[in-house]
Amino acid sequence: MPELPSVEVICRGLQQHLPGLRVLQITTGSKKLRLPMPRKDLAAYIRGARIKAVDRRAKFLLITMDNGAQLIIHLGMTGRLGIFPKDCPKAKHDHFHLHLDNSTQLIFNDIRRFGFIQVHPPGLDFCHTMLANLGPEPFGQDFTPQHLQKMAAGKNRPLKNFLMDNRVVVGIGNIYACEILFHAGLNPNKRVCSLTKKQWTEIVKSSRYVLEKAIKSGGTTISDFVNESGKSGYFQLELQTYGRQGKPCGCCATPINKITMGGRSTFFCPKCQK
Numbered sequence: 001m002p003e004l005p006s007v008e009v010i011c012r013g014l015q016q017h018l019p020g021l022r023v024l025q026i027t028t029g030s031k032k033l034r035l036p037m038p039r040k041d042l043a044a045y046i047r048g049a050r051i052k053a054v055d056r057r058a059k060f061l062l063i064t065m066d067n068g069a070q071l072i073i074h075l076g077m078t079g080r081l082g083i084f085p086k087d088c089p090k091a092k093h094d095h096f097h098l099h100l101d102n103s104t105q106l107i108f109n110d111i112r113r114f115g116f117i118q119v120h121p122p123g124l125d126f127c128h129t130m131l132a133n134l135g136p137e138p139f140g141q142d143f144t145p146q147h148l149q150k151m152a153a154g155k156n157r158p159l160k161n162f163l164m165d166n167r168v169v170v171g172i173g174n175i176y177a178c179e180i181l182f183h184a185g186l187n188p189n190k191r192v193c194s195l196t197k198k199q200w201t202e203i204v205k206s207s208r209y210v211l212e213k214a215i216k217s218g219g220t221t222i223s224d225f226v227n228e229s230g231k232s233g234y235f236q237l238e239l240q241t242y243g244r245q246g247k248p249c250g251c252c253a254t255p256i257n258k259i260t261m262g263g264r265s266t267f268f269c270p271k272c273q274k
């Protein structure tokens with residue numbers, strides 16, 4: 001599943017190409033995505049409008065139009081986005097084509113169809129949408145040790161599950177939760193009520209460090225973005241723990257442990273992460 005860094009890289013790629021372009025036409029496939037295709041709203045608010053900005057919130061891509069409407073794209077498990085010439089033939093698993101006024105088209109391709117496209121009509125408050133109730137962005141000003149400590153107060157949850165909770169902080173999935181906790185030197189099973197302010201500070205710092213590094217390593221592929229069919233998981237991550245059970249820890253050479261937490265594979269160094 002694309003995690004926050006991949007979505008951020010795609011967002012930055014789209015930011016270089018989309019703003020200023022007008023949507024001439026929209027074509028949609030007949031297959032069902034995770035949510036029904038909002039054909040009426042696409043025709044009413046997106047077709048004919050000009051793209052003003054591209055942003056990311058959690059793992060949602062937000063394309064804002066000059067009329068105030070927003071196109072919301074979620075990549076789900078296998079969703080991919082790419083910009084192609086207008087006459088590029090339709091590929092298998094293409095579900096959505098945004099035809100633009102510079103002879104290109106934005107294509108959404110999704111094999112497993114857990115992704116979706118939604119339209120946020122102009123003037124509607126976000127509190128009515130799926131974007132309500134999301135916690136702070138990891139790079140946002142409100143992601144602070146104080147915020148984490150407050151959210152954790154009196155809770156007996158394991159640290160890793162807590163970090164993967166979108167109400168605590170958005171966009172940290174299974175892979176990066178493992179990597180962030182390794183970097184912070186904290187055990188994934190640690191109970192959140194037991195963490196000190198210093199340890200929360202370390203979580204904030206490690207989250208930003210690990211995510212920024214992943215975004216940077218994906219950033220080099222932005223130049224390929226236009227011509228190649230979208231590759232959402234397209235950069236090689238340098239992972240310290242994830243998928244490395246039994247292999248030596250990069251710090252102390254102790255074999256990396258694998259356990260299951262909340263149904264998800266969890267990797268950590270038993271010596272470095274207390």
Ligand SMILES: [Zn+2]
Nearest residue numbers: 249252269272
């Ligand atoms: Zn170690």
